[in-house]
Amino acid sequence: MTTAVEIDDLSFAYPGADRPALERVSLMVPAGESVALLGASGAGKTTLLALLDGRLLAWRGRASVLGAPIDPDHPPSRDRRADSGFIFQEFALVERSTVLRNVLNGRLGRMPPLRAVLGAPTPSDLEVARAALDDCGISDLADRRVDSLSGGQRQRVAIARCLAQEPRLILADEPVSNLDPARAAEILTLLTGVAGARGATVLFSSHQPDLARRFAQRIVGMRGGRIVFDVPVAELNEDATADLYRDGVSVSDVGLRAVT
Numbered sequence: 001m002t003t004a005v006e007i008d009d010l011s012f013a014y015p016g017a018d019r020p021a022l023e024r025v026s027l028m029v030p031a032g033e034s035v036a037l038l039g040a041s042g043a044g045k046t047t048l049l050a051l052l053d054g055r056l057l058a059w060r061g062r063a064s065v066l067g068a069p070i071d072p073d074h075p076p077s078r079d080r081r082a083d084s085g086f087i088f089q090e091f092a093l094v095e096r097s098t099v100l101r102n103v104l105n106g107r108l109g110r111m112p113p114l115r116a117v118l119g120a121p122t123p124s125d126l127e128v129a130r131a132a133l134d135d136c137g138i139s140d141l142a143d144r145r146v147d148s149l150s151g152g153q154r155q156r157v158a159i160a161r162c163l164a165q166e167p168r169l170i171l172a173d174e175p176v177s178n179l180d181p182a183r184a185a186e187i188l189t190l191l192t193g194v195a196g197a198r199g200a201t202v203l204f205s206s207h208q209p210d211l212a213r214r215f216a217q218r219i220v221g222m223r224g225g226r227i228v229f230d231v232p233v234a235e236l237n238e239d240a241t242a243d244l245y246r247d248g249v250s251v252s253d254v255g256l257r258a259v260t
């Protein structure tokens with residue numbers, strides 16, 4: 001069994017913060033698994049995903065992504081970055097650009113640097129982008145500007161952009177918290193389905209235990225920067241889940257976008 005993510009005794013504090021955002025975190029995610037990070041606002045989910053994406057430095061401990069250690073002192077190389085894709089809650093798309101152009105942006109990390117600067121896709125880049133649009137059911141939107149799309153359609157574009165990158169690991173930070181419940185389930189069905197079909201690992205964060213249970217094989221509960229449980233979905237315990245949200249925030253209070 002290969003490992004997509006391996007973290008051992010990892011701690012991180014934002015500069016100037018009076019307490020760590022991640023404290024003594026250890027985690028192992030086998031390749032091909034779909035894992036949900038569950039926890040209240042401030043639990044450290046975004047920080048953990050950003051760290052795995054190579055965007056945070058000066059942490060302590062050990063971490064490997066797709067079998068290679070990440071360095072707390074240097075950002076990852078361009079090639080390494082291309083192997084993991086990130087899906088943001090707020091989509092992070094170029095609003096005034098077309099859907100196809102946004103999806104092609106996912107190819108930039110796979111192009112030689114000069115071609116990427118010129119933004120000149122090859123026929124094979126176009127083929128990969130069109131396949132990603134097709135997988136996400138949005139081929140008919142290819143020429144539409146992103147600023148004319150609904151939230152659910154935008155998140156499909158963001159997933160297609162990520163797939164165009166051909167990542168082996170997909171990190172998704174609350175990918176459905178801006179969507180209504182029906183759309184949220186649709187998008188997680190799509191995300192975990194296309195990732196599974198391509199053999200990619202998915203690590204997604206969520207405030208919603210029901211969605212985590214439905215779409216992940218394993219649930220990692222976080223609270224106050226620590227991992228408090230890490231269980232197969234069948235072993236998820238209601239009390240332990242509710243505990244994640246104590247201190248003024250209850251599970252039922254945690255709606256589509258969180259309580260802060």
Ligand SMILES: Nc1ncnc2c1ncn2[C@@H]1O[C@H](COP(=O)(O)OP(=O)(O)OP(=O)(O)O)[C@@H](O)[C@H]1O
Binds near residue numbers: 040041042047048207
């Ligand atoms: N850029 C930052 N600078 C300083 N502190 C930060 C920064 N980003 C997050 N934090 C702090 O780090 C801790 C973990 O935050 P993080 O955003 O990772 O939690 P989260 O579980 O993703 O929360 P949410 O569900 O609201 O996104 C919190 O105490 C937060 O206030």
